[in-house]
Amino acid sequence: MYRFLLTPRWLGYLALTLVAAALMVFLGNWQLDRYRGRTAVNERIDAGATMAPVPLREALPAPTGGPGSTGPAPAERVTWSKATATGRYDTANIVLVRGRTVDREVGYEVLTPLVLADGTAVLVDRGWVPPVPGGGATAQPPVPAAPAGDVTVTGRVVPSESGGGTVDRRNGKLETRRISIARIASQLPYPVAGGYLLLDQQTPAADPAFQAVPIGHANNWQNFGYVVQWWLFAGMSLVGYGWVARREARRLAGLDKPRKPVDQAAETASA
Numbered sequence: 363m364y365r366f367l368l369t370p371r372w373l374g375y376l377a378l379t380l381v382a383a384a385l386m387v388f389l390g391n392w393q394l395d396r397y398r399g400r401t402a403v404n405e406r407i408d409a410g411a412t413m414a415p416v417p418l419r420e421a422l423p424a425p426t427g428g429p430g431s432t433g434p435a436p437a438e439r440v441t442w443s444k445a446t447a448t449g450r451y452d453t454a455n456i457v458l459v460r461g462r463t464v465d466r467e468v469g470y471e472v473l474t475p476l477v478l479a480d481g482t483a484v485l486v487d488r489g490w491v492p493p494v495p496g497g498g499a500t501a502q503p504p505v506p507a508a509p510a511g512d513v514t515v516t517g518r519v520v521p522s523e524s525g526g527g528t529v530d531r532r533n534g535k536l537e538t539r540r541i542s543i544a545r546i547a548s549q550l551p552y553p554v555a556g557g558y559l560l561l562d563q564q565t566p567a568a569d570p571a572f573q574a575v576p577i578g579h580a581n582n583w584q585n586f587g588y589v590v591q592w593w594l595f596a597g598m599s600l601v602g603y604g605w606v607a608r609r610e611a612r613r614l615a616g617l618d619k620p621r622k623p624v625d626q627a628a629e630t631a632s633a
Contacts, residue, residue, distance in 0.1 A: 363611045372607070379603040383596040390592035393585045400580035406442040407577055410518055415444035418484060418555075421519045425482050425553035432547045433482075436519050436557035442577070445559060446516045447484055449476040451508035455550055457485070457529075457536040458502060464490045464573055470503055471575060473541065473558065475550060476515060483550065485543065485558035486515055489572025502533055506569035513566065517559030518577065 366372055421440045425433030457473035469492045475483040488508070494501040522543040529538045529545045536549055547554035560575060561568060612618045 386596035393588040397585035400582035418447035421445040433556040449478040484555040
């Protein structure tokens with residue numbers, strides 16, 4: 363009954379179905395990898411909220427290059443963990459990161475290099491400040507002063523952001539759109555760690571004008587939904603092929619004969 367499946371046409375249908383199903387399974391597996399990766403990030407974020415901070419060098423290796431260079435990126439296992447460091451803020455090289463949203467308002471994050479005793483530095487995201495009222499998107503906001511002297515900071519270890527764009531100096535401050543450590547470091551007179559610290563605590567205390575930058579969890583369940591979707595599509599394509607093949611087999615065997623047309627006029631007359 364099913365010998366027609368060996369004809370070139372039906373073999374072609376089978377090949378297309380198998381290729382489509384394999385592609386859908388591949389896409390489902392890719393989304394599964396993304397789900398696992400984002401789940402791991404969320405777990406590190408949650409664990410970092412309660413963990414004890416470690417010394418900076420346990421999380422971020424010291425840069426070994428010259429001025430303007432960067433150290434190794436933080437290992438994946440230490441991202442979003444807490445680290446602590448002591449140094450002096452370099453207020454001559456404050457970095458304003460524009461276009462950052464907190465509570466649906468677009469403002470600036472303020473990064474300040476913390477210069478350590480060994481002459482290297484780590485960027486510290488001290489927090490978010492609102493834009494100048496009525497000043498437009500390009501108006502630089504007032505930045506609260508950084509403490510003088512030695513400062514001890516504790517913050518989350520965050521890797522450099524992808525992309526970057528330009529880093530410009532305006533009114534004595536560096537400005538950028540993305541926290542690309544390599545691009546920022548190229549404007550600084552010392553080597554810089556390959557990750558930055560998102561400030562959690564500071565001694566002396568941070569200025570209350572700063573608003574803490576919220577740490578958002580990755581939407582991993584969206585990826586899981588895509589996994590289910592692609593795998594269902596793969597299964598449906600195989601089931602669909604089988605259903606069409608069965609209908610063709612029944613047609614060739616004469617099992618699905620067309621029904622005789624109903625004479626509506628005769629039925630009406632007999633009624």
